[in-house]
Amino acid sequence: MLKSLFVYGVLGVLLIPAKCDQNQITVCVEEDNDLRVDCLIESQPNKINSYEFSWSSGTKESLINTNVSGSAAEAKFRDKSDVEELEPHGYRMTLRDFTDKLPHNTTYMCKITGVGASVNVEKDQLVECSAVSVFLKTSCSWIACLLLFVFYQTQH
Numbered sequence: 001m002l003k004s005l006f007v008y009g010v011l012g013v014l015l016i017p018a019k020c021d022q023n024q025i026t027v028c029v030e031e032d033n034d035l036r037v038d039c040l041i042e043s044q045p046n047k048i049n050s051y052e053f054s055w056s057s058g059t060k061e062s063l064i065n066t067n068v069s070g071s072a073a074e075a076k077f078r079d080k081s082d083v084e085e086l087e088p089h090g091y092r093m094t095l096r097d098f099t100d101k102l103p104h105n106t107t108y109m110c111k112i113t114g115v116g117a118s119v120n121v122e123k124d125q126l127v128e129c130s131a132v133s134v135f136l137k138t139s140c141s142w143i144a145c146l147l148l149f150v151f152y153q154t155q156h
Contacts, residue, residue, distance in 0.1 A: 024117035027108050028129035033099050036129050039110030040090040041117055051083060052111040053093040057103035065093050099126075 026038045043049045052066040063073050065081040073081070081095045091112065102123045109118040 023119065025108060025110050025119045027119060027121050027126065029099055029126050030094070030129045034097075035095040035099055035102070035126075037093045037095070037108055037110065038086065038090060039093070039112060039117060040086070041110070041112040041115050042089045044113050047113060049113050050111075051091045051113075052109075053081070053083065053091075054109045055103075056107045056109065057105065061109075064095060102126075 024040050026040070028036050030036050037053055039051065039053065050066075050068045052068055052071065053064045054061055055064060056062070062077070063071065064077045065073050065083050067083070072078075077095070080097055081093055083091050083093045086092050091110070093110075104123050105120065106123070107118050107120045109116060111117075
């Protein structure tokens with residue numbers, strides 16, 4: 001019992017400062033080969049939410065989809081992408097017919113009501129969209145697995 005408390009105390013001290021919030025943006029490829037970008041930034045209450053999805057490769061940034069007044073997606077993306085609102089917060093953009101045209105090293109960006117997030121992904125490291133791949137992308141899931149493993153080991 002004392003050993004368990006000590007182990008959890010040490011793990012708690014080491015892991016509490018770790019960034020434990022989920023990634024605010026995830027990028028994956030769906031079964032039908034569409035590119036999916038989930039932007040999980042919390043919306044601001046009592047405000048009409050705006051969103052922007054873009055990517056950059058090198059020095060060129062391309063706007064893929066937006067609902068911001070006065071902004072427009074590049075022509076090559078206009079009929080190729082859709083955005084849907086996610087519960088409890090965030091937006092999902094799906095881009096069709098572009099996975100074979102993706103730049104090798106791409107930074108994906110999203111903004112919801114002015115708050116932005118970005119992630120850099122290499123084309124050959126894009127994962128298939130699944131619950132497991134999304135689970136493994138979050139630091140909290142690794143911490144939870146580690147704590148469960150330690151708990152199991154200390155009880156047996």
